[in-house]
Amino acid sequence: MTLESSALASSLPLIAAVPLNPEGLFGFITNSIFVALIVMGLILWFTSMATRRMEMIPGRKQNLVESVVEFVLNELEGILGPKIARKVFPLLATIFVFILVSNWFGLVPGVGSFGFGEKSGFLTLDATHHYTPLLRPATADLNMNLGMAAVFMIVWLFISIREVGLKGFLHHIFGAKGGMTGLLGLLMAVIFFIVGIIEVISILFRPISLSLRLFGNIFAGETLLHTMAELGEKMGWPDAVAFIGRIALPIPFYFMELLVGLVQAIVFTLLCAVYVQLSTAHDEEEH
Numbered sequence: 001m002t003l004e005s006s007a008l009a010s011s012l013p014l015i016a017a018v019p020l021n022p023e024g025l026f027g028f029i030t031n032s033i034f035v036a037l038i039v040m041g042l043i044l045w046f047t048s049m050a051t052r053r054m055e056m057i058p059g060r061k062q063n064l065v066e067s068v069v070e071f072v073l074n075e076l077e078g079i080l081g082p083k084i085a086r087k088v089f090p091l092l093a094t095i096f097v098f099i100l101v102s103n104w105f106g107l108v109p110g111v112g113s114f115g116f117g118e119k120s121g122f123l124t125l126d127a128t129h130h131y132t133p134l135l136r137p138a139t140a141d142l143n144m145n146l147g148m149a150a151v152f153m154i155v156w157l158f159i160s161i162r163e164v165g166l167k168g169f170l171h172h173i174f175g176a177k178g179g180m181t182g183l184l185g186l187l188m189a190v191i192f193f194i195v196g197i198i199e200v201i202s203i204l205f206r207p208i209s210l211s212l213r214l215f216g217n218i219f220a221g222e223t224l225l226h227t228m229a230e231l232g233e234k235m236g237w238p239d240a241v242a243f244i245g246r247i248a249l250p251i252p253f254y255f256m257e258l259l260v261g262l263v264q265a266i267v268f269t270l271l272c273a274v275y276v277q278l279s280t281a282h283d284e285e286e287h
Contacts, residue, residue: 020219022141023133031133032141035111039102039138072096072269079273084163084280088273091155095148096269099139103218103261106137107225107254139264140222142215149207152272160279172279173199206275210268217264221257225250 022030029037050061058066072093076085105111111133138144161169174196228249232242 022136022143025134030141031136032138032144035105035135036102036138036144038135039098039105042105043097043101068097069093075266075270076273079270080277080280084159084276085273087159088155088276091152092269092272095152095272096265099148099214099268100262100265102138103264104258106140106218106222107257107261111135111137137218137222139214139218142211145211145214146207148268149210152210153203153207156272156276156279159276163280169279210271214264214268217260221253221260224253225257228253 022032025031025034046061047065050059050065054062073085073089076089076092079085080088164172174193229246231249232245237245
């Protein structure tokens with residue numbers, strides 16, 4: 001390899017230019033919100049169609065819906081117990097299904113790859129390889145994930161206070177444990193109060209950690225698929241080979257991203273369940 005060709009190869013960007021931020025399509029509707037609306041419509045349409053006529057011997061659609069409901073409910077009951085699980089089931093089941101379908105919808109060919117180029121027109125890239133995708137995976141948008149996490153934290157606070165009471169909730173965070181009295185008890189009270197402040201800070205960071213974990217995995221998968229699809233062009237392969245590579249190279253990673261999409265939906269949902277369990281465990285123990 002000559003010095004000139006080596007310098008040219010080193011200057012080639014091997015990471016596809018996947019935009020980090022969602023971009024507007026229709027006023028305040030971004031391409032990720034647009035996909036979220038599509039996903040929501042698909043979920044409502046399918047569940048409505050599958051449960052319109054419930055039968056004792058379910059068909060394939062009804063069986064799929066019942067399997068998802070049973071899977072989520074069993075997992076929640078294993079963590080929270082039957083009492084609390086049924087109270088948070090509507091929210092957490094909705095979160096699980098929405099995240100799962102959004103993750104897999106992002107793997108549909110054309111999602112994130114077709115858009116408006118700044119110079120070359122519709123369905124093309126411009127000279128700088130920047131484009132506005134028509135469809136952006138909803139969970140590859142940090143704003144969407146923060147919104148879901150924030151809604152969960154509001155419901156978490158409401159359920160926690162309703163189950164253990166405001167006094168019990170504050171005692172769970174700041175109260176001294178162990179039943180010690182005297183000077184040692186006073187010292188432990190101060191220590192647990194400081195620990196409670198740290199716990200409040202960790203609670204405030206929960207929606208951020210939930211959001212970043214989901215966003216990082218889905219955005220990384222989107223970037224990986226784009227990079228493998230454009231590898232031939234970026235490495236300077238012949239047009240015919242690059243075209244074949246654009247189709248063939250991403251295929252193994254699609255199977256990996258199907259698994260990642262499922263795992264991330266489960267992780268997000270189960271972490272939410274664990275947070276509820278931690279704040280309502282005292283109530284469960286008493287009953």
